[in-house]
Amino acid sequence: MTARDDGLVLCEDGLARPPWAAVDPMLRAYYDTEWGVPVRDEHGLYERITLEAFQSGLSWATILRKRDAFREVFCAFDPGRVAAFEEADVERLLVDARIIRNRAKIRAAVTNARATLALRDEGGLVDLVWSFQPVAAPAPASLAEIPTRSPESLALSKALRAKGFAFVGPTTMFALMEAVGMVDTHVVGSHRAGPTAPPRGLGPAL
Template identity: 50%
Template sequence: MDDLRIGPDGLARCGWVGDDAEYRRYHDEEWGRPLHGDRALFEKMSLEGFQAGLSWITILRKRPRFREVFAGFEPAAVAAFGDDDVERLMTDAGIIRNRAKILATIGNARLVEEMAPGELDAFMWSFAPAPRAEGERPVVFADVPATTAASDALSKALKKRGFRFVGSTTMYALMQSAGMVDDHLAGCHSAG
């Protein structure tokens, strides 16, 4: 895979986008852009947890169905899910049918519900590192880490609060996708 790829529109993008139109849209409109709000970050945490061991494009393509069956990732609604909901989700081919991940999502929603409004957002963003200095943008994929001290700390703090499927690699992916870090490669049209 090339580190940068020129799309059909003539724009240079991070090479992981490949030729997939939905990946291009996600890269251009979402990935690396600051995301705030308890519901939005709970959704991102949940989807990143479901992604563990799979490709992100798999999750991205299933995201509309995930949103539908997980009540728009409204923490209060998901926190109220019971055994019948777990069984319903386990039979839904439109999502990742992993019982441990489903139960973690419900449990994580209950933990979010115990927090004050805005607390999840403030808590997660408190781990965002300072923006890179000019000229420190990654040039090739090899420059982009899988984990950092910040993702290690966020993972550890979330686990201490009882959250599950929030390992450091998963949290670094969340930090990238939620714009807490900007790992668009130098030369990418989306590089900030």
């Protein structure tokens, strides 16, 4: 593998990826097939918001390795089922070593499920989140040009907080927007940038 001036790494398969996606096969597959592919369903967005919250302060690799366990304990991220969780369920999850055992984040998953249900009367989570999609894509020439937040992520954070969501800060929301295809921050030299990117449409719900 060879580091390039734009911050990307030229991997042994001849494809350029950011350093975080260049070595670990799991992260490489995630970058190549999932990251940045649009997610436009309620379950998918609720799952991404939940996992981004759990990722706060940790590596994304840690979250991906525990993804199947998260899906199991949070009922395949069905907001209707998670919204019914009680304090006993929070305590149960706090002793489950397969996931991130953080009381505030577990409670946020329940809080956000309930907020997601409440939004159904106002157009739904998908319409709210995607209404903050930027008009133009940044098309960064190097990793150094990629921001960690934006006016849109700040506005989305404020809007979600106003609707009762937790752990939805502007930096976390910018990461969400990148992951679900709302803002394309693929470096121009990446094999995922431009016409070589996977077809846009309904992407996997992580």
